[in-house]
Amino acid sequence: MHSQSRPLGEFDLIERFFKTGADAMHTGESAHITLGIGDDCALLKPPAGEEIAVTSDMLVEGRHFFAAANPELLGRKALAVNLSDLAAMGAKPLGFTLAIALPHVDTAWLEAFSKGLFAVAKQFSCPLIGGDTTAGPLTISITALGSIPSKKPIRRSGAKVGDDIWVSGTVGDARLTLAALRHEINLTDEDLQSIESRMHNPTPRVELGIQLRNIASSALDISDGLLGDLQHILKQSHVDAQIVLDQLPKSVTLQKQSMAIQNQFAASGGDDYEICFTAATQERNAIHGISKVLNLPLSIIGQIIPMKNEQATIHLLDEEKKPINTNEAATLLKSFDHFTK
Amino acid sequence: MHSQSRPLGEFDLIERFFKTGADAMHTGESAHITLGIGDDCALLKPPAGEEIAVTSDMLVEGRHFFAAANPELLGRKALAVNLSDLAAMGAKPLGFTLAIALPHVDTAWLEAFSKGLFAVAKQFSCPLIGGDTTAGPLTISITALGSIPSKKPIRRSGAKVGDDIWVSGTVGDARLTLAALRHEINLTDEDLQSIESRMHNPTPRVELGIQLRNIASSALDISDGLLGDLQHILKQSHVDAQIVLDQLPKSVTLQKQSMAIQNQFAASGGDDYEICFTAATQERNAIHGISKVLNLPLSIIGQIIPMKNEQATIHLLDEEKKPINTNEAATLLKSFDHFTK
Numbered sequence: 306m307h308s309q310s311r312p313l314g315e316f317d318l319i320e321r322f323f324k325t326g327a328d329a330m331h332t333g334e335s336a337h338i339t340l341g342i343g344d345d346c347a348l349l350k351p352p353a354g355e356e357i358a359v360t361s362d363m364l365v366e367g368r369h370f371f372a373a374a375n376p377e378l379l380g381r382k383a384l385a386v387n388l389s390d391l392a393a394m395g396a397k398p399l400g401f402t403l404a405i406a407l408p409h410v411d412t413a414w415l416e417a418f419s420k421g422l423f424a425v426a427k428q429f430s431c432p433l434i435g436g437d438t439t440a441g442p443l444t445i446s447i448t449a450l451g452s453i454p455s456k457k458p459i460r461r462s463g464a465k466v467g468d469d470i471w472v473s474g475t476v477g478d479a480r481l482t483l484a485a486l487r488h489e490i491n492l493t494d495e496d497l498q499s500i501e502s503r504m505h506n507p508t509p510r511v512e513l514g515i516q517l518r519n520i521a522s523s524a525l526d527i528s529d530g531l532l533g534d535l536q537h538i539l540k541q542s543h544v545d546a547q548i549v550l551d552q553l554p555k556s557v558t559l560q561k562q563s564m565a566i567q568n569q570f571a572a573s574g575g576d577d578y579e580i581c582f583t584a585a586t587q588e589r590n591a592i593h594g595i596s597k598v599l600n601l602p603l604s605i606i607g608q609i610i611p612m613k614n615e616q617a618t619i620h621l622l623d624e625e626k627k628p629i630n631t632n633e634a635a636t637l638l639k640s641f642d643h644f645t646k
Numbered sequence: 647m648h649s650q651s652r653p654l655g656e657f658d659l660i661e662r663f664f665k666t667g668a669d670a671m672h673t674g675e676s677a678h679i680t681l682g683i684g685d686d687c688a689l690l691k692p693p694a695g696e697e698i699a700v701t702s703d704m705l706v707e708g709r710h711f712f713a714a715a716n717p718e719l720l721g722r723k724a725l726a727v728n729l730s731d732l733a734a735m736g737a738k739p740l741g742f743t744l745a746i747a748l749p750h751v752d753t754a755w756l757e758a759f760s761k762g763l764f765a766v767a768k769q770f771s772c773p774l775i776g777g778d779t780t781a782g783p784l785t786i787s788i789t790a791l792g793s794i795p796s797k798k799p800i801r802r803s804g805a806k807v808g809d810d811i812w813v814s815g816t817v818g819d820a821r822l823t824l825a826a827l828r829h830e831i832n833l834t835d836e837d838l839q840s841i842e843s844r845m846h847n848p849t850p851r852v853e854l855g856i857q858l859r860n861i862a863s864s865a866l867d868i869s870d871g872l873l874g875d876l877q878h879i880l881k882q883s884h885v886d887a888q889i890v891l892d893q894l895p896k897s898v899t900l901q902k903q904s905m906a907i908q909n910q911f912a913a914s915g916g917d918d919y920e921i922c923f924t925a926a927t928q929e930r931n932a933i934h935g936i937s938k939v940l941n942l943p944l945s946i947i948g949q950i951i952p953m954k955n956e957q958a959t960i961h962l963l964d965e966e967k968k969p970i971n972t973n974e975a976a977t978l979l980k981s982f983d984h985f986t987k
Contacts, residue, residue: 339697339796340799340801343802343882344735344799344801344802344803344866344882345701345731345732345734345735345802345865345866345867346699346700346701346731346732346734346735346737346792346799347699347700347701348697348698348699348700348735348794348799349697349698349700350692350697350698350796351691351692351698356680356689356690356691357689357690357691357692357698357791358687358688358689359687359688359689359690359743359775359776359789359791360686360687360688360743360776361743361744361745361776361777361778361787361789362745362778363745363746363747363778363780363782363785363787365747365780365781365782365783365785366782367782368747368780368781368782369780390686390687391686391687393686393687394685394686394687394689396687402700402701402702402789403702404702404703404704404745404787404789405704406704406706406709406785434700435700435701435702436702437702437703437704437787439704439706439709439710440706440709441704441706441707441708441709441783441785442706442782442783442785444704444706444747444782444783444785444787446702446704446745446778446785446787448700448702448743448745448789450698450700451687453689455680455691458681458685458687458689460681460685461684461685461686462685524686525685525686526686541684541685
């Protein structure tokens with residue numbers, strides 16, 4: 306896969322790239338990480354009165370990223386997508402483990418990958434605390450651990466009838482970037498540059514999650530497409546949603562596309578890593594305040610309504626708040642599935 | 647890789663095999679697992695005064711197991727090797743996450759794999775609490791979480807001059823099984839049957855680890871070969887060791903092989919998942935007591951001695967306690983390396 310390589314033992318490898326990077330963060334051991342890399346296990350102690358949140362994601366070459374993917378950005382993204390899960394729960398990052406299979410040892414690739422990985426780790430005070438390295442098809446599996454005050458986690462199951470449905474940032478740009486890279490859609494260089502970081506370098510909304518602890522009734526992060534992911538909230542909360550398609554927040558670049566593309570990519574594009582959450586209407590002012598403080602757009606895209614039949618359902622409305630026909634809706638609601646696409 | 651397959655979506659897949667299995671354990675939520683599978687994160691609360699131990703391992707097809715490996719045994723082993731890391735630290739299992747890449751959805755394979763996985767999970771009261779499923783070359787990444795009283799973890803760095811060096815069970819049988827399966831060594835069917843579970847179905851020494859909390863000065867689990875792994879203890883404790891090669895505990899089956907094979911496989915065979923630990927000599931009676939209670943042989947294989955030069959060194963002695971020549975020793979000390987073998 307990569308050009309420059311030289312023989313290097315497994316232990317050397319771990320030592321050189323990952324332990325060194327972890328040490329450089331000066332966060333190997335801290336108040337909450339009582340033991341970092343180098344033993345059979347790492348040890349964590351959550352702050353008093355808090356619980357540990359745990360999430361695992363796996364990224365596979367050719368499936369989640371191209372073989373030629375920029376390794377620095379890949380390192381950033383591998384950790385960011387896990388921090389996004391912590392954010393969706395309102396958890397503060399504590400540390401992470403990395404299990405990685407590498408086809409061979411490529412020092413240039415490893416240097417760039419660990420540079421990106423540790424940049425995000427440092428940004429979010431989330432040190433590498435352990436892991437595993439092996440030979441194999443390039444596969445990156447990260448488990449992130451965070452802490453959250455007991456009884457404060459933002460669950461998927463808490464949405465209430467009458468709640469607003471919110472989404473952070475904009476959605477659809479990662480999908481538009483993918484379409485451009487696949488030459489399915491032509492974008493000017495300028496337009497591509499304006500959005501491509503949304504695919505390659507997503508920003509986990511960690512601070513938003515923490516701010517929403519006492520405000521959101523439910524939340525999740527959008528990885529497989531906004532509406533598909535929203536269905537998890539509906540299912541677990543036993544409610545329906547009505548979504549005004551026109552209100553999905555889109556970048557200026559996405560807004561240059563046809564309405565069909567705009568709707569498709571914003572509704573079900575995937576890889577957005579924004580937070581979709583619900584909150585009572587009386588929280589609107591508080592949420593607008595958070596938006597201002599974080600300098601992050603937060604948009605209402607619809608409402609939680611009572612369940613109309615046995616199955617949690619999203620009712621899509623057009624700009625005049627009229628129902629959108631079933632066939633179009635079905636396409637928009639299709640979530641990304643790693644096995645069927 | 648496998649024959650029977652049918653299209654099945656990712657969410658269905660997770661739901662069907664893993665959530666169902668987790669639910670069947672009746673341990674989805676408990677005193678210490680406050681939230682199991684199905685949200686952005688799982689939530690854990692360690693027992694009062696205890697810390698969380700975390701370890702991650704990755705198993706790759708063709709590297710850690712054969713493509714034709716029995717999926718039930720593979721499910722058992724995937725979790726067992728992680729529990730072995732918890733055991734080496736003295737931690738009690740709390741739960742685990744599973745990230746798995748599958749080339750396609752094969753229901754028969756998944757049924758068998760999850761049967762094995764959940765059998766070990768149940769045996770050690772360690773429920774599945776989250777994870778990720780994706781398409782890709784068969785790769786299994788498990789992160790196990792345990793709990794341990796603060797200040798009680800058994801570190802690699804605690805070995806003291808004068809300590810005995812102990813090893814649990816026997817070593818070398820997994821390597822002998824591999825040699826037989828590769829037709830490098832001929833074993834009778836009876837002999838192979840007597841040892842092959844040591845490779846396919848290792849027993850994590852969880853109870854031993856817990857019993858050793860107040861007794862062992864250092865410990866680790868043997869995955870890459872006894873002497874190679876022991877060097878991690880020596881390096882982190884800044885000590886040397888003398889090991890009497892003849893005292894390595896070996897099965898009756900391994901003892902039928904030549905002395906050269908016996909020594910090689912016992913000293914550096916790998917995949918043993920026994921615990922190597924050190925303890926002060928005054929703990930011998932207590933340790934023999936633990937051995938009796940657990941019905942598990944525990945053998946003294948040598949002593950911790952002062953460091954003779956800058957590098958932590960294992961000094962190998964023959965049955966007359968005379969030093970073994972350097973070339974033979976070098977071969978025995980070679981640890982398994984996933985990238986150089």
